Amino acid sequence: MFTPQHFSTALFMIVLSTICWGSWANTFKGVGTYRFELFYWDYAVGIFLISLILAFTMGSVHHNASSFLANVRVAGGANIVSALIGGAVFNLANLLLVAGIEMAGLAVAFPVSIGLALVVGVVLSYMLQPKGNPALLAIGVVLAVIAVILDGKAYAALRKPGSSVSRKSLWICAVSGVLMGLWAPFVTRALTAGRPLGPYSTAVFFTLGALVSCFVFNIYLMKKPLAGEPVAASGFFHAAPRVHLLGLAGGFIWGIGTVFNLVAANFTGVAISYAIGQASPMVAALWGVFAWREFLGSGPRAKAYLALMFLFYILAIVTIAGANRAS
Numbered sequence: 001m002f003t004p005q006h007f008s009t010a011l012f013m014i015v016l017s018t019i020c021w022g023s024w025a026n027t028f029k030g031v032g033t034y035r036f037e038l039f040y041w042d043y044a045v046g047i048f049l050i051s052l053i054l055a056f057t058m059g060s061v062h063h064n065a066s067s068f069l070a071n072v073r074v075a076g077g078a079n080i081v082s083a084l085i086g087g088a089v090f091n092l093a094n095l096l097l098v099a100g101i102e103m104a105g106l107a108v109a110f111p112v113s114i115g116l117a118l119v120v121g122v123v124l125s126y127m128l129q130p131k132g133n134p135a136l137l138a139i140g141v142v143l144a145v146i147a148v149i150l151d152g153k154a155y156a157a158l159r160k161p162g163s164s165v166s167r168k169s170l171w172i173c174a175v176s177g178v179l180m181g182l183w184a185p186f187v188t189r190a191l192t193a194g195r196p197l198g199p200y201s202t203a204v205f206f207t208l209g210a211l212v213s214c215f216v217f218n219i220y221l222m223k224k225p226l227a228g229e230p231v232a233a234s235g236f237f238h239a240a241p242r243v244h245l246l247g248l249a250g251g252f253i254w255g256i257g258t259v260f261n262l263v264a265a266n267f268t269g270v271a272i273s274y275a276i277g278q279a280s281p282m283v284a285a286l287w288g289v290f291a292w293r294e295f296l297g298s299g300p301r302a303k304a305y306l307a308l309m310f311l312f313y314i315l316a317i318v319t320i321a322g323a324n325r326a327s
Contacts, residue, residue, distance in 0.1 A: 001059045001066050001200055004267045011321055013264040014276045020257025022283025027250035029292065031243050036098050037222045038236045039247045044091070044214045046251015047258065048207040051200075054259045059200030068200050076195035083202045086186030087209025092217050093117070093179035096172050099226040103169035107159055110281050111152035112170065113177035115145045120181025122275045128188040131269025132323040140320035141275055147312035150305050151281050157302035158295065172226060187262065188270040199262040206262075207255060268324050275320045282313040 004010040028039055059068040072080075093113075100109040122141050126134065187206060190197045197205065222231040257277070265273035285306065288294040295302055 001068065001071075001198060002061050003199070003263055007267065007321075007324060010264040010267040010273075011276075013260040014268070014273050015317075017257035017261035017264070017273075017277045018279045019283050020253050020260070021277060022280035023287065024250045024253040024257070025284065026287055026291070027246045027253070030246050034239060034243055035228070035231045035235065036102075037218055037225065037231045038233075038239065039243070039250070040095070040218055041214065041236060042244050042247025043251040043254070044207075044211045044218075046248040047255035048204075048211045048251075049248070050252045050255035051203040051207040051259055054256070055200040055204050058259075058263075059198065066198060068198070068204070071198040071201045074195055075197045075201060076193070079190045079193060079195065079197045080205050082186045082193075083190040083197060083205035084209035084212075086183040086190065087206040087211075088213035088217075089179050089186060090183040090206070091210040091213045093176050093183065095217055095221055096176035096226075097180065099221070100169055100173035100176055102227040103166065104173060105155065105159060107152045107154075107156035108169065109173045109176075110155070111149045112173035113180060114278060114281055115148045116174060116177025117180035118144055118148070118275065118278050120178055121184035121278070122181075122271045124181070124185040125188045125269075125274055126271040128185055129192050129269050129271065132272045132320075134323075136319055136323035137271060137275065140316045140323060143312050143316035143319060144275065144279060147279070147309045147316060148281055150309035150312060151285055154285070154295070154302050154305035154309060157305060158298055184270055184274045187265075191262070191265065191270065199266045200259065203255075203259045203262050206258070272320055272324050276317055279313050279317060282310060285309065 004013060024043075028036065031039055055068040061067070064070065065074075097109060097113050100113060118141055122137065126132070126137065183206075187202055190202045190205070191199065222233065225231065261273050261277045289306065295306065
């Protein structure tokens with residue numbers, strides 16, 4: 001299988017994963033009024049399909065003991081279960097994050113959810129796999145959390161005066177953040193404990209866990225959504241082919257980012273790879289500024305928050321990358 005042999009290659013793959021994680025949601029913007037719960041079915045299929053494709057290509061380059069199928073044959077069952085659980089946990093976190101964004105807006109959902117995910121994911125992953133300089137890693141995480149908060153403040157500056165945020169939406173964002181941080185430790189265990197899975201095998205079982213759990217979480221949220229009216233499954237079958245292709249494309253983009261992040265983590269450790277990967281809100285903000293013109297006509301306060309956000313994210317990435325070199 002292909003794995004990075006140098007830190008520069010691993011860092012390049014992590015940055016690409018950040019771009020993918022921050023870009024996939026653009027596909028949902030292209031489906032108009034189509035409900036996210038329906039879009040999510042194609043998205044979930046997409047992340048599983050691309051992980052399989054990459055496992056049978058990049059993950060099977062040399063056809064030796066480390067290749068995808070050979071690794072699956074010898075891996076411990078507990079590691080496979082851990083990857084599956086990690087995927088299910090991510091899936092629920094992602095669905096709750098979208099509900100939180102709909103209920104509270106990006107200004108609240110991003111700082112609460114992604115900020116918590118950063119701290120929980122990095123701390124627990126490092127406890128399971130203490131790789132990298134802990135002091136620099138901690139500083140980098142703090143800088144990244146500050147950047148997420150600044151991102152939220154930038155979007156808050158666009159919000160209409162007098163709008164309020166419910167306590168329910170805050171709790172949903174908080175639960176999403178904790179769960180979003182918890183999938184990383186499950187993946188860390190799958191990659192490191194006993195007879196470990198390789199990064200490509202982990203990605204396959206992780207995305208399979210996400211897809212299978214849709215039949216529980218997504219069906220429930222279609223019937224009893226946290227925001228909006230219940231969704232009929234018939235809407236999925238009546239959707240235009242273009243809508244389904246966009247859903248698959250969104251899954252492919254996120255799935256490529258996930259595989260690259262896990263492959264890079266094989267070199268850097270999950271804590272470092274996950275921490276840099278969670279700079280994805282910066283990428284999403286760039287799309288918002290340049291592609292979707294979300295900040296067109298915004299005041300100086302929003303622009304100042306955006307500029308500071310980019311600065312703190314860059315400092316966070318540099319510091320976390322230094323944590324690997326200083327270890």
